[in-house]
Amino acid sequence: xxxxxxxxxxxxxxxxxxxxxxxxxxxxxxxxxxxxxxxxxxxxxxxxxxxxxxxxxxxxxxxxxxxxxxxxxxxxxxxxxxxxxxxxxxxxxxxxxxxxxxxxxxxxxxxxxxxxxxxxxxxxxxxxxxxxxxxxxxxxxxxxxxxxxxxxxxxxxxxxxxxxxxxxxxxxxxxxxxxxxxxxxxxxxxxxxxxxxxxxxxxxxxxxxxxxxxxxxxxxxxxxxxxxxxxxxxxxxxxxxxxxxxxxxxxxxxxxxxxxxxxxxxxxxxxxxxxxxxxxxxxxxxxxxxxxxxxxxxxxxxxxxxxxxxxxxxxxxxxxxxxxxxxxxxxxxxxxxxxxxxxxxx
Amino acid sequence: xxxxxxxxxxxxxxxxxxxxxxxxxxxxxxxxxxxxxxxxxxxxxxxxxxxxxxxxxxxxxxxxxxxxxxxxxxxxxxxxxxxxxxxxxxxxxxxxxxxxxxxxxxxxxxxxxxxxxxxxxxxxxxxxxxxxxxxxxxxxxxxxxxxxxxxxxxxxxxxxxxxxxxxxxxxxxxxxxxxxxxxxxxxxxxxxxxxxxxxxxxxxxxxxxxxxxxxxxxxxxxxxxxxxxxxxxxxxxxxxxxxxxx
Numbered sequence: 104x105x106x107x108x109x110x111x112x113x114x115x116x117x118x119x120x121x122x123x124x125x126x127x128x129x130x131x132x133x134x135x136x137x138x139x140x141x142x143x144x145x146x147x148x149x150x151x152x153x154x155x156x157x158x159x160x161x162x163x164x165x166x167x168x169x170x171x172x173x174x175x176x177x178x179x180x181x182x183x184x185x186x187x188x189x190x191x192x193x194x195x196x197x198x199x200x201x202x203x204x205x206x207x208x209x210x211x212x213x214x215x216x217x218x219x220x221x222x223x224x225x226x227x228x229x230x231x232x233x234x235x236x237x238x239x240x241x242x243x244x245x246x247x248x249x250x251x252x253x254x255x256x257x258x259x260x261x262x263x264x265x266x267x268x269x270x271x272x273x274x275x276x277x278x279x280x281x282x283x284x285x286x287x288x289x290x291x292x293x294x295x296x297x298x299x300x301x302x303x304x305x306x307x308x309x310x311x312x313x314x315x316x317x318x319x320x321x322x323x324x325x326x327x328x329x330x331x332x333x334x335x336x337x338x339x340x341x342x343x344x345x346x347x348x349x350x351x352x353x354x355x356x357x358x359x360x361x362x363x364x365x366x367x368x369x370x371x372x373x374x375x376x377x378x379x380x381x382x383x384x385x386x387x388x389x390x391x392x393x394x395x396x397x398x399x400x401x402x403x404x405x406x407x408x409x410x411x412x413x414x415x416x417x418x419x420x421x422x423x424x425x426x427x428x429x430x431x432x433x434x435x436x437x438x439x440x441x442x443x444x445x446x447x448x449x
Numbered sequence: 450x451x452x453x454x455x456x457x458x459x460x461x462x463x464x465x466x467x468x469x470x471x472x473x474x475x476x477x478x479x480x481x482x483x484x485x486x487x488x489x490x491x492x493x494x495x496x497x498x499x500x501x502x503x504x505x506x507x508x509x510x511x512x513x514x515x516x517x518x519x520x521x522x523x524x525x526x527x528x529x530x531x532x533x534x535x536x537x538x539x540x541x542x543x544x545x546x547x548x549x550x551x552x553x554x555x556x557x558x559x560x561x562x563x564x565x566x567x568x569x570x571x572x573x574x575x576x577x578x579x580x581x582x583x584x585x586x587x588x589x590x591x592x593x594x595x596x597x598x599x600x601x602x603x604x605x606x607x608x609x610x611x612x613x614x615x616x617x618x619x620x621x622x623x624x625x626x627x628x629x630x631x632x633x634x635x636x637x638x639x640x641x642x643x644x645x646x647x648x649x650x651x652x653x654x655x656x657x658x659x660x661x662x663x664x665x666x667x668x669x670x671x672x673x674x675x676x677x678x679x680x681x682x683x684x685x686x687x688x689x690x691x692x693x694x695x
Contacts, residue, residue, distance in 0.1 A: 108539060108559075111576055192532065330547045333536060337544070340528040341591070343499045345598065346521030346548040390578060391535025 115395040118388060122402040126174070129406065133413040134166050138421040172306035173409040173426075175314040176367040177377050178322075181404025183360035184378025185385075185396050186325055189332040190353045191262040194445065197378035198364035201265075201357065202247025202272035204373045207365065209276045210243020211236050212283045212295045233305075236298065237369045244365035247272035252354050262353070301372035301427030303412050310370045321363045325397050328352060332393040374427045376434025377404045383441045450475050450633045451496060451524070451602050456504040458491055465491045466502075467657040473602070473635055478628035480648030481637045484677050488657040489637045490529065490606055496635065497526035497604050507602070521548035525600035529607050531591045533580035538590050541579055542566060545597030565596040568623065584611040592620065596627075603627060605636040609643060621647040641673075645690045665690070 135146045139161050148154050149162045180197070187196040198204075219232040219239075251268045254260055260268065284292060306314070325332070331352045334342035342349040364378070381404035382396065389395050408426070411433070415426040451473045458466040465488045473479055481489045495502035498512050498520050505512040507523060515523075525545070534541075542565055546558040554562075566572040569589040579587055588611050595603060608624070609617040617640070625647050628634045638644040644651065651667065653660040653676050660676050661667045668690075673681040679694045 107576055111537070327552070330544065330550075333540065334544050334547065336532065336534040336536060337541065338528065338530070338532045340494070340497075340499050340526065341531065341544070341594070343517070344497060344521065344524075344526040344528075344595070345544050346517040346519075348517050386535045390537060390540075392537065392540045 115389045115392075115399070118385075119395070119399055119402060122399065122406055126402060126406045126409065129410050129413060130170050130174070133170055133409060133416070134162050136413070137161075137166065137416055168306060168308055168311055169303045169412065170409055171311050172303045172314070172371060173412045174405040175311060175318050176303065176306075176371055176374065177381070177404035177406070177408030178401035179314065179318050179363040179367050179404070180374070180377040180408075181381035181400035181402075182322060182325055182397055183364045184404075185382035185393070185400040186332065186356050187360045187378075188382055189393060189396075190335050190356045191266055192336060192338070193262065193266050194383065194442065195379075196266055196269075198248070198361045199373070199375065199378065200273070201251060201269040201361055202276055203244045203361055203364050203368060204375070205273045205276035205280065206247040207240040207244035207368045207373065208295075208299055209280045209283065210239035210241065210246075210369075211298045212280050212287070213243070214239035215291050215294045215298065216283050216287050240298075241365050241369035243276070244368050245361055247276060248358060248361035248365075252358055256354060259350070265353075265357070298372060300425030301368075301374035301430075302423075302425055303371050303374075303408075304423070305371050314367055314370060317363050317366045321359045322397070322401065324359060325356070325393075328356065329393040329397060332356070332397075333391075336391060372427065374408065375431045376438060377408055377430060379438050380434055380441065381407055383438070383445065387441065387444060450508060451635075452506040452509075453492075453496070454504050454506070456492070456495060456502060458488075458495055458500060458502050460491075465657050466495065469654075469657070469659050471652065471659070471662070473633045475601075475633055476628055476631050477650055478625055478634045478648050479636070479650045479652055480644035481635065481652045481654060482641060482644055482676070483654035483660070486656075487654040489654055492654065493526070493604050493606050493635065493637055496602075497524055499526065518548050521598060523600060524602045524604065525595035525598040527591050527595045527603075527605040527608055529610060531579075531587055533578075533582075533587060535578055535580060537576050537578055538571065538582065539566070539575040541590055542593045542597050545594040545599075548598065561599065562593075562597050565593040568596060569593045570619070585613060585616055588612060589616070589620070592623075600632065602633045602635070605634070607637055607639055609638075609640060617643060641692045645692065 131143060131146060135141050135143045141158050141162055145154055145158055146162055149159050184197040187198060188194055214236045219235040251265055251272060254268060255265055284295060287295065331347045334345050334347045335349060339349050382400040385396055385399040385403050389399055411429040412426045415424040415429045418424055453469055453471045456466050456469040457464065469492060483489050494500045495505055507515065539562065542562045543554060546554055546561060550558050566575060569592055571586060571589050571593060574582055574586060579590060592608060608620050612620060621643055624634050624636060650664055652662050653672060655676050661672055668683060670681055670683060673679065673692060681692050681694050683692050
């Protein structure tokens, strides 16, 4: 029996290794491909300090920050989804169902109508005060969760009620966004729409540093709480019976999930489905043990997003598609497939 | 071991427990009996520290003065229902070791889990996910988890739910063994006959109040009629005491 258990644990480590290697391969491929082709061998040379000036510029200053952003955003969304699904015991739960996406859209739109956005004659849209937009988007994103958690704390909301409150807050923010858009002129409106397309190219090294720090802190916090997450999936009574302060852990876990997602959304916009697909596919492949589910969801999220972003860059090259379109386009059917497979397990 | 003094509890202003006094000692196996809505489950959840109740004492100390972790080393609770999940049976039972372990389980934690699985006869299910097994098997997993907690007080809410006849007897025998080993076992029971056969002491509840408390000597037809509102006859079949509604 213990032999079996060890084999089972080794299998999960093996899945992690495969995901990590795949992420490495996709990232290298992504660094090399694009309208400006850099052969793979040169990419490796550049990473270790060689290469021509032009090649170095393309690989290190344009493509690498974007790939790192993809890894950080995908990993953040992967663990945020995994954790919320555990604490709320709801397969649909992600920070986006807590109103993070619609809240950020409202925040960004508000910043733009207050004067942070304009567009040039060429049709290209720029934000003349990106910091204001990022800040407002972040505050909008996290605010819905704060309202829900305040309610949960005051009135002792059940996980189901928390999810439903998230749905309600999301619709509220949709309404508010529509209201703001109604009063916007066409230039502002196009800036809002432009913002709403999630785009990893917005992230530079500074943004990556912020996202990296917030991801690492929250990741290790969740690793420490892995047993509490396991306990939560069995219901509150059992969680309490094994000594978990489940109400507090649920609040803190939900807040931190919303926080890392809000940080990424503020910088790169809304990119859907990663928080659903990454954890659910890992649950099906490696099981629901949060000891492995947290790192595997991070790896799977990173792999999914970097792959999707590479597709977004190459599909209609030299044009870039918004990566959010790709993830939603492929994510929706994949999610339905996963749900059907999971139902079969009940 | 575990004691309640004038235990009261209300849900949204509705009083469910109206002052219950109770004392469970080391080595006792106590069955809680009573009709639906009598407050049995609420009472058990108060004892387990799941509901925030005043007036529960564990080893002489008020329950709410224990840290969750310390309490979990003394009291284990098996709820009526367990959520099936993507956790394996082994990892589910391993959760019973959470009050004892740091970040990773030790070899002795693993051993305790294996013993608990064996005791319930479900070691062959170890690597199955709990959403792949039957309701009765899941109930055994839940009991195994409570055993892995190595509690001094074991509280079970209808532990024979979902179990087949043979498993019902096995679980009740196990509960009796645990009491004989010196643990305090308190179970809510709907199956009166199973309770009579295995428990040593009976706590009858109705409308949030204690109706009777004691061994076989408190049992009589009038008590059952008073508690359940049903006329019964108490008799003996094959040396086993049975209650038959008439």
